[in-house]
Each structure stands twice: as C-alpha cells, then as structure tokens.
Amino acid sequence: MRSLLRDVRPEGSPYPKADLTLRALARLVDFGLALLLAFSAPPVGPLAAALYLLAADSLFHGQSAGKRLFGIRVMVVPRRAPAGVHESLLRNAPFALVAVFATFPPLWLVLFVAGVPIVAFEAYMIFTDRLGIRVGDVFADTQVVDAKELARTEAPSPLATPAPVRPGSSASA
Numbered sequence: 001m002r003s004l005l006r007d008v009r010p011e012g013s014p015y016p017k018a019d020l021t022l023r024a025l026a027r028l029v030d031f032g033l034a035l036l037l038a039f040s041a042p043p044v045g046p047l048a049a050a051l052y053l054l055a056a057d058s059l060f061h062g063q064s065a066g067k068r069l070f071g072i073r074v075m076v077v078p079r080r081a082p083a084g085v086h087e088s089l090l091r092n093a094p095f096a097l098v099a100v101f102a103t104f105p106p107l108w109l110v111l112f113v114a115g116v117p118i119v120a121f122e123a124y125m126i127f128t129d130r131l132g133i134r135v136g137d138v139f140a141d142t143q144v145v146d147a148k149e150l151a152r153t154e155a156p157s158p159l160a161t162p163a164p165v166r167p168g169s170s171a172s173a
Contacts, residue, residue: 029066091136
C-alpha cells in the first residue's frame with residue numbers, strides 16, 4: 001500500500017518532522033499576538049500585525065514568540081542555520097496577506113474567497129508532506145523542527161571556541 005505522504009523536498013532533510021500539535025499551537029499564539037497588535041493601535045495596528053507575522057520567525061533565532069513558547073524552530077535546510085529575516089519574510093507572506101484581509105472589513109470578502117483557501121492549502125501541505133513542508137517553506141527552503149531534537153542532532157558550531165590544548169598532551173603533536 002502506498003503512503004499518503006508526499007515529498008515536497010525529495011532530496012530529504014537532516015531534520016525529522018516537527019509535531020503538528022506544537023506547530024498549530026505556536027501559530028495560534030502568533031495569530032493571537034497579531035490580532036492584539038491589529039486592534040490595539042487602530043490606524044497602524046493592521047500594518048504592525050502584518051509586519052509581525054512576516055518577520056516573526058526571525059525574532060529569536062528562527063523562532064517566533066509562539067514557536068519559542070512551544071519549543072520549535074525554523075531552520076534553513078541547506079545551511080543548517082536558524083531562519084533569518086529574509087527566510088521569515090518569504091515563508092510567512094501568505095499568512096501576512098491573510099492577516100491584512102482579516103483586519104480590514106472592506107476586504108472580508110477577499111478573506112473568504114482567497115484567504116481561507118490559502119490557509120487551508122498551507123495546512124493541507126503540512127499534514128500531507130513527509131517533512132511537514134508547506135508552500136512558504138518551499139519558497140524559503142526552510143523546515144520547522146523540534147528544538148530539543150535539533151539540540152541532540154546538531155554538532156557544535158564551528159565558531160565555538162575550541163578547548164585549550166595542554167602542553168605535552170598527544171593533541172599538541
């Protein structure tokens with residue numbers, strides 16, 4: 001019987017798929033913060049909400065506030081590095097657009113015609129892809145991973161300070 005999962009990234013990834021419940025909870029926290037921003041400062045609030053959603057995954061070294069709370073992180077797969085501003089902008093553009101539709105009442109028709117299908121398709125991609133990759137991840141070449149699993153599998157940074165070598169030890173020869 002053939003698996004129902006797809007491979008958006010057929011070359012694979014060094015990271016396992018992050019828990020979908022943690023991803024959903026993290027996204028709810030981020031949308032909640034965006035809504036709070038949108039409605040707390042009326043003329044500029046919706047813009048602040050969209051900007052937060054766009055840049056959120058770069059705030060805490062690949063973590064939005066929600067991802068940090070639930071222990072998941074966005075990694076740039078080829079570089080094996082946390083997502084930066086560029087990757088966050090690329091991967092979150094669909095959600096920021098939906099947030100703009102949701103916060104301006106004249107755009108609510110667009111929200112239901114375009115925004116709801118965008119979010120539904122992104123969710124479908126996450127559930128059906130073997131690694132949990134969605135369209136935003138394809139654009140940014142990223143993947144959401146469990147930060148605890150990442151800490152176990154990643155080698156120390158090459159920028160880390162090497163341990164001092166004692167004189168006379170075999171390592172100094």
